[in-house]
Amino acid sequence: MEIPLLAWQGLVILAVFGITLLIATYSTYAERVVAAFLQDRVGPDRAGPFGLLQPLADAVKLFTKEEFFPSGANRWLFVFGPCLAMTTALMASAVIPFGNTLIFGDGTEIRLQAIEVNIGMLYVFGVVSLGVYGIMIGGWASNNKFSLLGAVRAAAQAxxxxxxxxxxxxxxxxVTGTLSLREITLQQYNGLWNIVxxxxxxxxxxVCAFAETNRTPFDLPECETELVGGYHTExxxxxxxxxxxAEYINVFVASAVMSTLYFGGFSFPGEHWxxxxxxxxxxxxxxxxxxxxxxxxxxxxxxxxxIFFFMWVRWTLPRFRYDQLMRLGWTMLFPIAILNILVTGACILFFGAKDPKIEAAKKPQTTETRTVVRG
Amino acid sequence: MQLTNRSKHLEKKPMTLAERAYLPAILTGMGITLKHFFSKKATIRYPEELRPMSPTFRGLHVLKRDEVGRERCTACGLCAVACPAEAITMVAGERKKGEEGLYREEKYAVSYEINMLRCIFCGLCEEACPKAAIYLQADKMAPPRFERDEFTYGKDRLVEPVDPSARSKRGIQLTPEQAEALARRMAGME
Structure with a gap:
């Protein structure tokens, strides 16, 4: 009984890995098509039907280009940087629940999720934060001032x-009382998504997800107008x-996390019916x-x-100036986030928690919070 | 110092809360881009799709045949003289006995070459021709090629096919009367 279950779980892991890569691949195509459509163009349509083989053509192009090492670069770190960026990006999709469970006739139940951990959200957070090391190492190892500036920007921004x-x-x-992404999704099964x-x-x-994935309007680490190519100049x-x-995988993960946390994940209206x-x-x-x-x-x-939303924003908004970026982060988003915590706490106190189970478990803690706030 | 009375006095108002929040402006902008997402695309997928061209567009040259399929060109050289780019070269020859079905006049062009890299497609050759032999087609252009010498078009590529059904559809197809009228007009102008 144990071994088939493990095999199934392995299959799910492989599927998640494959789907992540596939979606990232086709994000590059989608990005070009979305960009083209938003600018009244048609985008790539030469390679295959509707240009669907374009990612393949891009891959062939990238593989056959010269492997260039700048003089004075730290060769080992120069290679390690992109590897780290890619690895961390791929790791993050492991905990995202892509569905509830499938139950077979013999009672075998498999989760459509690579691994279920009770600290799922913290894991995503930690792994995605590691991604900035890939950029920093790459930028630093390039022995190029533009790259270094891009890397420093990426770090500060992150x-x-x-x-x-x-x-x-x-x-x-x-509100949810749990860090497990699966639990959070199951709580939203009543039809009221967390966005409410x-x-x-x-x-x-x-906004922060945009900054974390280094997408416009926060793509200062690779700002072409100022830094040539930023951290990947060399x-x-x-x-x-x-x-x-790695950037597209990060976009995919950010999209998955946002839809899981705030938009009900794999729950949909009318599922009870x-x-x-x-x-x-x-x-x-x-x-x-x-x-x-x-x-x-x-x-x-x-x-x-x-993912479309990410691209839509990218081809709508111009890039922030660096001081604007910092001002937005520290003097607007940060205080508003703290205010949000206070308001949420107050609402939980006055109206009760979303889930009566959490309410019961939270009772002693909420009274403590109240005394702290008053003190 | 005021130079004109057209200057406008601008009042710098402090931004409203909505303006400072920036999000309404972002949403407006995204609405605009979304509108473009569904709008008609400006792209013309070139080899499959052609830009609509004027019926008087001056494209690739054609050496016309008359109503019984004889070459109209008599190798007078007026087109070469008229050509501002000096793109036309020709060698004249005398029609032999038995070739009456091939050439309309007693003198014909043994070779007739247009260098498409020199040609500026002005249409002066067409205007100069007294025999209504050369025309610039409205629906054909000199296609891109890899070698320079491939742009020198000889008679093999310039003279229109004998079979009328194989000829260009949208090119200028003059009836014999029209052709005669045109030739008369040309002769009168000179």
Missing amino acids: VSYELAMGMALIALLM YQPLGFIIFC YSSMKMGLYLF VYNTLTQSQGELFAHNVVTILGTVTIFAKIFFF
Whole structure:
């Protein structure tokens, strides 16, 4: 019984890994098409039908380019930088629940999630934060002032925006009472997504996610107008490709996390109705599996929307100036995030927690918070 | 110092809360870009799709045949003289006995070459021709090629096919009457 379950879990891990890579690959194509459409153009349409083989052509191009090492560069770190960026980006999708469970006839139950940990959100946070090391190491090892400036910017930006992001998340955790992404999704099964409870928190989280993934309007680490290419100025061939790829994987992970945390993950409106109707006609097992599959489709729809949203914003907004970036992070988002925590706490005190179970568990803690606030 | 009375006095108002929050402006901008997402695209996918061209567009040259399929060109050289880019070269020859079905006049062009890299497609050759033999087609352009010498078009590529159905559809197809009228007009102008 144990071994098949493990094998199934391994299969899910492989599938998640593959899907992450596939989506990142086609994000590059989607980005070009979205950019083109927003600018009244049609985008790549030469390679294959609708240009669908374009990512393949890009990969061939990147692989056949010269592997360039700048003089005076630290060769080992120069290679290690893009590897680290890619690895950390890929690790983050491991804890994202892409669906509920599939139950087979013999009672085997598999989660559509690579690994389920009760600190899921912290894990994503930690791993994504590590990604900035890839950029820093790459920028520093390049022995180029532009690269170094880009790397320093990336580091400063990550530190500034992770604070506000974490604060926005604390408010959400006060509502949900758990760090497990799966638990958070299951709590949203009642149809009320967390965006209802945390609209301000979502906006802060979203802005910070843009900064974390180094996307416009926060793409100062690779700001072409000022820094040539930023941290990847000296990179060529597939090492450059790994950096670009890592960015798209980060976008995918950020989209997945946003849809899981604030937009109900794999829950969709009317799932109880679907479940009840199918249970009556086809039985519980079938109903459960159908709802799970529909949920997986739902979360991917949500993720694709957010990926589109990332691109939509990128081709709408100009880049911030560096001082504007810092001012926005420290004097606007950070205080607002703290305010959000206070308001959330007050709301939980006055109206009670979302889940009566959490309410009961939170009781002693909330009274403590009240005394602290008053003191 | 006021130089004109057209200057406008601008009042610098402090930004409202909505303006400082920046988000309403972002949403407006995203609305604009989304509108463009669904708008008609300006791109013309060139080899498959062609830009609509004027019926009087001056494209690739063609050496016309008359109504019974004889070459109209008599190698008078007026087109070469008229050509401001000096793109046209020709060698004249005398029509032999038995070639009456091939050439309309007693003198014909043994070789006729236009260098498409020199040609500026002004259409002066067309205007100069007294025999209404050379025309610039409205629907054909000199296509891109890899070698320079491939741009020197000889008679093999300039003279229109004998079979009328294989000829250009949108090119200027004059009826014999129109062609005669045109030739008369040309002769009168000179």
